[in-house]
Structures are given as C-alpha cells and as structure tokens.
Amino acid sequence: xxxxKTDIEGVVVIEPKVFGDERGYFFESFNAERFFAxxxxxxxxxxxxxxxxxxxxxxxxxxxxxxxxxxxLVRVVQGRVIDVAVDIRPGSPTFGKYVATELSGENHxxxxxxxxxxxxxxxxxxxxxxxxxxxxxxxxxxxxxxAWNDPQIGIEWPLSEDExxxxxxxxxHLTLKELCEF
Numbered sequence: 001x002x003x004x005k006t007d008i009e010g011v012v013v014i015e016p017k018v019f020g021d022e023r024g025y026f027f028e029s030f031n032a033e034r035f036f037a038x039x040x041x042x043x044x045x046x047x048x049x050x051x052x053x054x055x056x057x058x059x060x061x062x063x064x065x066x067x068x069x070x071x072x073l074v075r076v077v078q079g080r081v082i083d084v085a086v087d088i089r090p091g092s093p094t095f096g097k098y099v100a101t102e103l104s105g106e107n108h109x110x111x112x113x114x115x116x117x118x119x120x121x122x123x124x125x126x127x128x129x130x131x132x133x134x135x136x137x138x139x140x141x142x143x144x145x146x147a148w149n150d151p152q153i154g155i156e157w158p159l160s161e162d163e164x165x166x167x168x169x170x171x172x173h174l175t176l177k178e179l180c181e182f
Contacts, residue, residue: 003039003152006099010114011085012039013101014073018108027108029075030133041112045072046173050077053130056165059175060120060159061086061146068142069115071135080104080129080155082158083123086146088176090114096176098155105129118146122157122164145173 002015015034018027028034051059059086064070074083078098086098103109103121113119121130148155148166153176157164 001034001038006101008085008087008094008097008099010112011117012041012112013097014039014110014112016108016110029108029110030073034157035073039112041071041114043135045073045130045135047099047132047134047137049134050129050131051117053128054126054165055123055128056159056163058120058122058148058159058164058166058170059130060084060170061118061148061150062120063088063118063144063146064136064139064142065144068136071115072113072119073110074103074113074119074121074130074132075108076103076105077129078105079123079125079130081128081130081177082122083111083121084119084155085113086109086118086120086153086155086176087116088146089120092116096153098153099140100155103130120148122159124158144179145170146179147173147175150177152177 004013016027087094
C-alpha cells in the first residue's frame, strides 16, 4: 500500500495495491498487520458502517465528543465522493483547517481520520456506496456536527448550494465558532 501524508498531521490517504486482469480486480481493503506496520497508526476498529446515497447528498460534518471520539478509516465501494476531515482539536496548529480528497470505487483510495476531526462527504454520483470503520461505537448522546458551509472553515465543495441535499439534522449544525462558545 502507498501511504500519502496530507497537510494535516495524522490524516493520511491510503492507496492499496490493486491486482487487475481481464476478470476484474482484487485488493485487500484492510489487513490489520500491514495497516498498522505501514501507517504507524495504532487503532482497534470495532464497528463498520455503510451508506448508499444519490448525487448531491452531503453527510456531515459529524463527530462524537469525548469520551467517545472516533477515528475512522473511510472508503467508497461504488461511485464517487469528495471526503473532508476538519481539524477540531483544541490547541492544534491546524485547528479549523481541512483536508479534502476524492474517494471512488475506481481509485480504491481510503482516508484515515484520527480522533479530534469532524468528517463529511458530498456524493458526486448516484448509487454511491460509502463504507467506514470506527474505533469506537456510535453513542447518540455524544454526537455533534459543524455546518457544512461554515465560512470560517471555507470548504470548497464541488457542487453548488442548489445541488446539495441535507438531512434535517445536518441543516441545524452550528458553525465551529458557535460550537467553541459552548
């Protein structure tokens, strides 16, 4: 696998080695021994999640508050997304900054998002299937989010506001500044 560091410490993009021939392709989507040895990341994943979405759906920017913060390893099985991780670690030199990368069923890339980050993605193709591993279980009482269009963060989403489809819950998220005031 190829481990690509990003501009934010701890967030990495992983390109697995894909073996293809006239029949199709094969790759290891996760191998704990190799993942830990090659990335230096030490996590124990305990929950896998999957979603299917149509073009324009934006999910995020989600996170869980301590003590249930989650690290995630995310990937797209089918379709295409722009995946975003926002640093919300107090005192971090990159606080409020984000990393964005395209994940797709074609490029097989994965992104590791450490604890202390808000996470979201926008779907670029119908019938996109998104999967992720978490190192802690979902705790609804710990769930929180940041507004997808927070001007302080300034994420450059590839779709216009008219094309974005949000859940009622995601429409109500506060800005990072508003969250920090609590």
